[in-house]
Amino acid sequence: xxxxxxxxxxxxxxxxxxxxxxxxxxxxxxxxxxxxxxxxxxxxxxxxxxxxxxxxxxxxxxxxxxxxxxxxxxxxxxxxxxxxxxxxxxxxxxxxxxxxxxxxxxxxxxxxxxxxxxxxxxxxxxxxxxxxxxxxxxxxxxxxxxxxxxxxxxxxxxxxxxxxxxxxxxxxxxxxxxxxxxxxxxxxxxxxxxxxxxxxxxxxxxxxxxxxxxxxxxxxxxxxxxxxxxxxxxxxxxxxxxxxxxxxxxxxxxxxxxxxxxxxxxxxxxxxxxxxxxxxxxxxxxxxxxxxxxxxxxxxxxxxxxxxxxxxxxxxxxxxxxxxxxxxxxxxxxxxxxxxxxxxxxxxxxxxxxxxxxxxxxxxxxxxxxxxxxxxxxxxxxxxxxxxxxxxxxxxxxxxxxxxxxxxxxxxxxxxxxxxxxxxxxxxxxxxxxxxxxxxxxxxxxxxxxxxxxxxxxxxxxxxxxxxxxxxxxxxxxxxxxxxxxx
Numbered sequence: 417x418x419x420x421x422x423x424x425x426x427x428x429x430x431x432x433x434x435x436x437x438x439x440x441x442x443x444x445x446x447x448x449x450x451x452x453x454x455x456x457x458x459x460x461x462x463x464x465x466x467x468x469x470x471x472x473x474x475x476x477x478x479x480x481x482x483x484x485x486x487x488x489x490x491x492x493x494x495x496x497x498x499x500x501x502x503x504x505x506x507x508x509x510x511x512x513x514x515x516x517x518x519x520x521x522x523x524x525x526x527x528x529x530x531x532x533x534x535x536x537x538x539x540x541x542x543x544x545x546x547x548x549x550x551x552x553x554x555x556x557x558x559x560x561x562x563x564x565x566x567x568x569x570x571x572x573x574x575x576x577x578x579x580x581x582x583x584x585x586x587x588x589x590x591x592x593x594x595x596x597x598x599x600x601x602x603x604x605x606x607x608x609x610x611x612x613x614x615x616x617x618x619x620x621x622x623x624x625x626x627x628x629x630x631x632x633x634x635x636x637x638x639x640x641x642x643x644x645x646x647x648x649x650x651x652x653x654x655x656x657x658x659x660x661x662x663x664x665x666x667x668x669x670x671x672x673x674x675x676x677x678x679x680x681x682x683x684x685x686x687x688x689x690x691x692x693x694x695x696x697x698x699x700x701x702x703x704x705x706x707x708x709x710x711x712x713x714x715x716x717x718x719x720x721x722x723x724x725x726x727x728x729x730x731x732x733x734x735x736x737x738x739x740x741x742x743x744x745x746x747x748x749x750x751x752x753x754x755x756x757x758x759x760x761x762x763x764x765x766x767x768x769x770x771x772x773x774x775x776x777x778x779x780x781x782x783x784x785x786x787x788x789x790x791x792x793x794x795x796x797x798x799x800x801x802x803x804x805x806x807x808x809x810x811x812x813x814x815x816x817x818x819x820x821x822x823x824x825x826x827x828x829x830x831x832x833x834x835x836x837x838x839x840x841x842x843x844x845x846x847x848x849x850x851x852x853x854x855x856x857x858x859x860x861x862x863x864x865x866x867x868x869x870x871x872x873x874x875x876x877x878x879x880x881x882x883x884x885x886x887x888x889x890x891x892x893x894x895x896x897x898x899x900x901x902x903x
Contacts, residue, residue, distance in 0.1 A: 421466050422496040423537060424473070428462045430486060433477040436461060437571060441472040442529040444520060451476055453512050454520070456529070458571050460540035467492050467534055470527035472501075472520065476511070485511040489519055491527065549575040554582040590623035593639075597622030601635030647672040648747065652679040655745060683776070685744055686722060688712045690771040691762030696751050703771035708743040709782045711790075712775070727783030728790070740783040741775035796832055799892075799899060803831055806889050807848065807859040807881065814859075814881040816874055823880060826851040826858050829893055830900040844877075850893055855885045857893070 429436035442456040454474050459465055467473070475488040486505045490498040502519050510516075543565040551558050552566075552574040565573040577583075587609040596603055597613055608623035629635070641663040649656050650664075650671040661672045674680075690703050704710070715736050716722050722729070728740040750770045752759045760770050778786075805811070826849035833845040847860040863870065864877030872879050883889065 419494065420469055421532070422469055422492050422494060423464055424467050424471075424492055424496060424498065425464050426459045426461055426473075426540075427475070428541075430477040430479075432480045433486075434480060434482065435573075436475075436477045438473065438475045439571075440465075440467060440529075440534050441474050441520060441524065443524065444517060446517070450508075450512050453517060457534050458567060459534070460536070460567065463536055463540035464538040465534050465536055468530060468532045469494050471529070471534075472523050472527060473498065474520070478508070479505070483508055487511050487516055489516075489523065491523060543573070545575045551575060551577045551582060553577070554585060556583060556585070587626070594623050595638060596624050596629060596635075598624045599629035599632075599635060601625070601630065602638045603636075643672045649674050649679060652682050653685065654680045654683065683744070684720070685774040685776055686714045686716075686720070686741070687747075688714060688741070688773050688775055689760060689762055690773065691752075691760060691766075691768055692771070693763065693766040693768035695767075700749055700769055702746045702749070703773060704743045704746070706743055706745055709740065709778050709786060710743075711738060711740050711786060713738050714741065714775070723777055726777035727780060728787060740778040740786050742778045742782055744774045744776055746774065747772040796899060799895060800832070802892050803848070803896070806892055807857070807883060809881070811883065813886075814883045816872070816879060816881055818874060820858075820875055820880050820882075822851060822854055822856060823849065823858055823875065825854070826856065829896055831896045832900055847878075848893075848896075850885065852885065857883045857885050857889055859883065 426438050437451065438459040438461055439454050439456045440459055441454055444453055445455050446453065456474075459473065469492055471492045473490040473492065475486075475490070477486040478484075479486065484505055485508055487502065488500065488504075489502040491501055492498055501523060502516070504516070506513075506516070544561050545558060545563045545565055547560050549558055549563070550556065551563065553576055556577075558575050558577055563575045563577050564579075566576055567573050589606040590603055590608045590610060591605065593602065593604050594608075595601065596608060597611070603623050603625070607625075609626050610621050610623055612619050613622045614620035642659050643656055643661040643663050645658045646655050647661070648654070649661065650666075650673050652674065654674070656672050656674055661674055664671050664673060692700075692703070711728060713732060713736055714722050722737045722739060726739040726741075728738070730738050732738050750772075751768070752763050752770045753767050754763065754765055757764065759766070763770060807814070829848045829850055831848050833847075843862050843865060846862055847858075849858040849860070850856075851858070858880055860875060860878040860880045862877060863873050863879045870877075874880055
């Protein structure tokens with residue numbers, strides 16, 4: 417007989433105790449709160465165990481109401497009896513506080529647990545559940561008093577049906593409407609039961625009628641599917657709001673239509689494309705809002721020529737025109753990855769978002785601002801060409817004098833130099849000055865950039881050329897003042 421172990425009876429819980437427990441103490445986890453500080457093997461109340469001599473046993477019996485706990489600490493003796501090291505009734509907050517922990521720490525230092533294991537000799541009485549709960553084996557309800565309590569490895573009591581009495585699981589109902597996998601009839605939510613179909617390697621869960629499938633004439637037909645988001649009608653091209661259109665199978669895809677008789681007259685729209693290189697995130701909504709007016713190239717269809725009466729119309733090549741158009745709406749943007757070089761032309765060689773915008777010819781009022789800006793640009797470009805011809809070194813009648821005393825009497829003429837300043841140019845603008853009394857025009861060209869021949873300068877960092885005020889130059893200056901210096 418092993419004299420290093422003893423048979424110990426673990427007492428039943430105190431009367432009225434709520435969630436009592438017993439443990440063979442191995443160590444303390446000082447970071448835990450309450451009874452969690454005790455690390456060791458669970459011991460069932462009412463059973464007998466073979467424990468090592470000097471084993472420390474902790475017994476906790478929370479009293480009704482949860483405000484106090486009875487904590488006992490035993491040490492096993494050779495004859496199977498125990499020495500009560502502590503038996504205290506303490507408030508719940510300090511039941512495992514400094515004093516109780518000090519007692520357990522002192523006993524563990526003197527009688528460490530070692531490597532031996534506890535062995536149950538007799539089973540504890542079966543405990544029944546006091547309230548309704550779910551069986552941990554079958555997950556079905558267990559009425560109060562009809563099941564048993566079993567302690568798991570973490571010390572928590574779990575409810576189970578009496579051994580061998582777990583009922584078969586109830587059939588699972590379908591959580592969404594679908595066709596019956598047996599007869600094809602329509603099943604609303606919770607009208608069918610789920611079953612496993614397919615093969616063992618590729619199982620598929622489907623729904624069927626709970627009993628026998630109804631005759632063919634009594635089966636429900638599937639309701640028409642509706643679009644979950646706004647899409648273009650396949651017949652008339654107008655947008656169909658989410659939930660108001662019919663979603664129909666078209667080969668391997670789906671198309672959306674207005675309900676019968678609800679289509680609007682087909683619009684005369686043309687599509688323009690835009691590509692914006694960049695990452696997939698953030699996902700954009702549109703390239704331009706409805707009503708945006710812009711000039712764009714438009715590709716004509718074989719049966720859909722673009723009207724020549726559209727504002728700003730001009731043909732750029734066969735099958736394509738440039739005109740001022742108004743955005744009507746956009747198709748959903750598509751992200752294109754140029755893995756095989758097969759992106760749309762506007763995104764060749766780059767990843768980015770591809771936009772398809774439906775447009776119509778702009779009205780005269782809508783196009784007025786853009787046309788006015790284009791007319792102004794064309795007029796100012798023509799003036800600039802005249803200015804270059806009249807005041808460049810190629811004019812032939814200009815000179816670069818050493819004496820520029822008359823320059824101070826000349827009046828500046830605005831010719832849009834600031835507006836045409838090149839991107840990131842930091843040097844001063846060229847200047848045009850006229851002295852009508854002297855019949856002289858001065859043009860000051862900046863000549864102070866890197867690489868310029870600074871020896872040509874006669875006014876600081878400028879080359880000032882003097883030209884006679886001819887009638888052609890007089891008309892040009894009048895036109896420049898009329899354009900850039902309106903009254």
